[in-house]
Amino acid sequence: MSLFTDISIPQLNITYKQPLGLYINNEFVASSDHKQIETVNPATNTVITSFYAASDADVNTAVTAARQAYEQVWSKTSAEHRGRLLHNLGQLIVENKELLAAIETLDSGKPYYTNALADLDQISQLTTYYAGAADKYNKGQMIPISHEKYAYTVRSPYGVVAQIVPWNYPLAMASWKIQGALAAGNTIVIKPAENTSLSLLYFAQLIEKAGFPPGVVNVLPGLGAVTGSSLASHTDVDKIAFTGSTAVGQKIMALAATSNLKAVTLECGGKSPAVIFDDANLDEAVKWTTAGIFYNSGQNCTANSRLLVHESVYDEFLEKFTKYAQEEWKFGSSLDPFDESCTVGPVISKAQYDRIQGYIEHGKSQEKLSSKEIGSPVESEGFFIPPTIFIDVTAESKLAQEEIFGPVAVVLKFKDYDEAIALANNNAYGLASAVFTEDIRKANFFARDIRAGTVWINSSNDEEISVPFGGFKMSGIGRELGESGLEAYTQTKAVHVNISKL
């Protein structure tokens, strides 16, 4: 199989050259065993192309390249220069914005105009942030001890870091990891999700163009259980950062522990509550929470998939929510994510489609829950699931406890603050939360009492790249974005300086 292929996207009148190889030492190569993975367009369930899948041997080759690059070049590169190369990368991202977004839509099914272009805007913003941060945040401390001794600390990069990312925000999740790790002075081996590798493979070409030396960033598409596991257990990888399901995060943490006790950052699953109190601005709450569950077809780890509503406004909220969602969150006229009217695309795969439909069927047939289909089911080869809400759900419901990761929310009722916070915390996850109230004390009591890594007050899912992101409980370990995105890729070295004369 060739290392490149031409791909056409007629909806945007684009034809481009798609890399299909592993990206090691700033060049594309075939996998050692020539194994390949097919990637499918989720809107049509048709094969787009196949690309090479990295073997254990390829992982070792890439890690060796990253190690040599770190020891011989990158560890001797100034923070100012790292920032300058990231600035170059940011300019190339802007120049390639529309094409990168189009590849993302083709491969993941996310709507081009409302989602993919917005992902690229976030990527540009965070690249600029880390380009500027590289020579500013990695400072240590000077610690005077005595007349004849002082100490200082240094924020050292880990060295070679492995990164594994999911399919819901392919290039954004990769950029959350790559840009911070580079700014902090590490070299990288990153594995995209097998069902959405095309955008990162195209993006890899920008690495060399931006001036990064060979081996600084290596991109290894491949199967999670093969390439991913190999990275997690490799003894010459100093740190691994993962975004994806909690179940896989636990496997990775175990491999990290038993291999070489490498450092770990885990961004895992969520079942985030949005709590609407009786004094909430309901129109605002509806606007934010419909986006909070239906944006990206609900494939959002911080999706507010549990709606907890005070009993006195429950019926009014449900009526407003349903009406607004029917108007704003829909497949569009042609079931095409490239259509400007599309705000809800297909879910990523047949496997995810079946998994989500399983939850919907369970809710209806096993738990006899009432549901409202915001949109109508469609006849399509694609994996389109209409936005759905289940009402009058109890805390013990399978649909209230487990992550569905699709355009499906559950609505629960509460009578007072204590019941609301108890319901909100009654879950194994703790990634994010939202609260809607006009009472500043109640809002801050909630922010204090909720066990979640992110709290949105009178909004939902409006991320900021300068604000730390990560979860409590089974939602993960560590933080990304903002200064955390640099701290996560450095470790502190303490130097004691004795100037006494014995």
Ligand SMILES: NC(=O)C1=CN([C@@H]2O[C@H](COP(=O)(O)OP(=O)(O)OC[C@H]3O[C@@H](n4cnc5c(N)ncnc54)[C@H](O)[C@@H]3O)[C@@H](O)[C@H]2O)C=CC1
């Ligand atoms: N906290 C966060 O920021 C995010 C969390 N997620 C969570 O991820 C899940 C959905 O994404 P998926 O891609 O299905 O997750 P997943 O865990 O199946 O896959 C994520 C990545 O892990 C890799 N992988 C799979 N098995 C592996 C193994 N045994 N060893 C090493 N790597 C392996 C996959 O190839 C992929 O690149 C949901 O639970 C979602 O909430 C997704 C995106 C962001």
Ligand code: BAL
């Ligand atoms: N919204 C970005 C975190 C995620 O991947 O879902």
